Amino acid sequence: MAKSKQSTQLLVGPTPAALIACGDGKEQNIITLAWVGVVNSSPPMVSISVRPNRHSYNMIKKxxxxxxxVPREDQVDIVDGCGTISGRELEKFEHFQLTPVLGSLSNAPMILECPISMECELKHSLDLASHTVFIGQVVSSYVEDGVLNEKGAIDFERCRIVGFCSGNYLRTEPFNLKLGYTLKKKS
Ligand SMILES: Cc1cc2nc3c(=O)[nH]c(=O)nc-3n(C[C@H](O)[C@H](O)[C@H](O)COP(=O)(O)O)c2cc1C
Incomplete structure (x- = not known):
């Protein structure tokens, strides 16, 4: 098997194509981000990488x-739309007929129609050359009842999420294999 050297590319993926919502009391906005990651377990923390010229950037910072x-596969049009038009030009909640719902945060709404939502409080910012990495602590998580199995866990068969890598949207099909299925963990 041969592998050829490529020009330097970001080939880490798929990452989730997530809809990040924010607001500042005057307006609410949605931005699609693929550079989204899990960075700490306790307390739970996530990172998002945002270019400073995005309309959402100032709202999150402020x-x-x-x-x-986290959108479902059948919401990929919304993912693409929220990632190609700025909130400076379009009221995205209204245009895509999405419902903003405030939970425990004062400004940033969740998107009712997405099966999974997490509310985050900004804890750290790291300015890199092109993007700022915002690290937020997840203060609450919500999951649509219809995607939970009888044990109350997310059934990824019922909740096909959208992946993204190198400019391509990817489907996610679960293996239905559980962590540690090959070798038994020795406690
Ligand atoms: C699939 C996808 C992934 C994206 N990922 C990022 C990202 O990780 N960081 C970023 O700054 N912009 C990303 N964008 C671009 C923004 O979503 C886009 O510029 C958006 O229109 C900005 O919205 P706003 O100006 O209303 O904040 C992505 C776009 C798409 C379609």
Whole structure:
């Protein structure tokens, strides 16, 4: 098997194509982000990488709040739309007929129609050359009842999320294999 050297590319993926919502009391906005990651377990923390020229950037910086909303496969048009038009030109909640719902945060709404939503409080910012990495603590998580199994866990068969890598949207199909299925963990 041969592997050829490529020009330097970011080939880490798929990452989730998530809908990040924010607000500042005057307006609410949604931005699609693929550079989204899990960075700490206790307390639970996530990172999002945002270019400073995005409309959402200032709202997140000003309020210290954002929500991470994980869309389903059939919401990929919304993902693409929220990632190609700026909130400076379009009221995205209204245009895509999405419902903003405030939970425990004062400004950043969750998106009711997404099966998974997390409310985050900004804890750290790291300015890199092109993007700022915002690290938020997840203060609450919500999951649509219809995607939970009888044990109350997310059934990824019922909740096909959207992946993204190198400019391509990817489907996610679960293996239905559980962590540690090959070798038994020795406690
Ligand atoms: C699939 C996808 C992934 C994206 N990922 C990022 C990202 O990680 N960081 C970023 O700054 N912009 C990303 N964008 C671009 C923004 O979503 C886009 O510029 C958006 O229109 C900005 O919205 P706003 O100006 O209303 O904040 C992505 C776009 C798409 C379609």
């Amino acid at each position: 309020t210290g709040e954002f929500t991470v909303n």
